[in-house]
Amino acid sequence: MFSLPKTATIIEVGPRDGLQNEAKTVKTEDKLAFIHALQAAGLAEMELTSFVSPKWVPQMADAREIVDATKKMGRQLVLTPNERGINAASQAGADSIAVFVGVSNSFNQKNINKTTAQSTETLHPLIEKAKREGIYVRACISTAFYCPFEGAIEAQDTIDLCRQFVDWGVDELSVADTIGMANPQESYELFSSLKKHFPEILIAAHFHDTRRMALANSYAALLAGIDRFDASAGGLGGCPFAPGATGNVATEDLVHMFHRMGVETGVDLEKLFKAISLIEPHVSNSLQTGMYTLYKNRK
Structure with missing residues (x-):
């Protein structure tokens, strides 16, 4: 008989990962209303925004305003792809950052015009500096299962990349099925291996629902001992550098x-539905996830 944890932590990524690829420009005040409604629903840990070039991700051009105006409740992460982003985040008062790198060289080159090795080489001193300054560092490991350009990723390659970040002192790994191709067996096997190799570090599972297996993959990760999960209210999201995700x-x-x-997650579903209803008018597509659809149909 398997056992499940009594609690799980949801890291809400809707305001950042959910909106970064949104075609419509979402006003800052609408993002903030969404964020504060999510906090009211019990989502204390959240990816707020990203300090990236507005040229590449214009939706995140208001990153500083978002950090300034968000109520300080729980851990609030901001994505920082490089030294400029980390410096901008620090100047904005952010104390928790997320860096990212793809296991796949091709994905990395399409994303930030660097190989995986070049990316990690650049990030290493930045992570060490951030840790010296007392900043919480999350390493987001993209294309941990599959790459849109290279296909299947060897599990050992993902483990080896994670090991580098652990050795450099990051606080957490977020391991992502970026294009939603993983199956539950692969999820269980990889996360079991990660828990075995890195028992002392926080590990979060990050699944996309491209092939409608994200819930099954999350359950498999739960069975493997994972109790932290990235998720996006309303199923918002996608990746501008991963075709089809x-x-x-x-x-x-x-x-x-x-x-x-x-x-238990500490999240109030009724309040979460209300948060989703706040952002839905400001995004391109109607949100049709299972529970939110049931909520709308009963109204």
């Missing part, structure tokens, strides 16, 4: 599944 696993669907299994 759709949204993240929906926060409301993940919370509902966990609660039905007796795994």
